[in-house]
Amino acid sequence: VAGGTVLGLNSTTGRFAALTNCRSVVQWKTSAKTSRGVLVEHLLNEGFESLRPFLDAKQVDPFHVVAGTAFGHEPKLSYAWHVAAEPTEEQGEAEEAQWDDGD
Numbered sequence: 001v002a003g004g005t006v007l008g009l010n011s012t013t014g015r016f017a018a019l020t021n022c023r024s025v026v027q028w029k030t031s032a033k034t035s036r037g038v039l040v041e042h043l044l045n046e047g048f049e050s051l052r053p054f055l056d057a058k059q060v061d062p063f064h065v066v067a068g069t070a071f072g073h074e075p076k077l078s079y080a081w082h083v084a085a086e087p088t089e090e091q092g093e094a095e096e097a098q099w100d101d102g103d
Contacts, residue, residue: 004037010044014071017043022062024083034058043067048078055082 009016017040042054048067060082068077 004035005040006037008040008044009070013044013047014069014075015044015047015067016070017065017067019063019065022064022081022083024062028059028061032059034060036060036063039063039065048076048080051080 006020007018019036019040021036039051039054039058039060042050043065046054047069051065051067062081062083064079064081066077066079069075
């Protein structure tokens with residue numbers, strides 16, 4: 001267990017996030033990857049809009065995530081899945097992701 005959480009609610013902002021693992025034959029080396037649980041904590045603090053920059057800066061194994069805002073004037077629900085493409089030595093990393101920001 002690397003730490004973090006898979007389901008959370010920020011009671012101050014109303015942000016929530018729930019993450020499940022996604023099966024894939026491609027995964028990052030343990031020493032190079034960021035725990036998916038850290039992603040949930042990041043979404044609770046920074047919001048769904050910060051997901052793409054987070055993934056650009058980190059190596060995260062495949063996942064599905066539902067996140068949004070549970071209360072406030074405009075509740076919002078968003079979904080994303082992310083699968084790391086097989087990295088090459090030249091690229092260092094390559095990733096594929098799908099986004100649905102609820103709009």
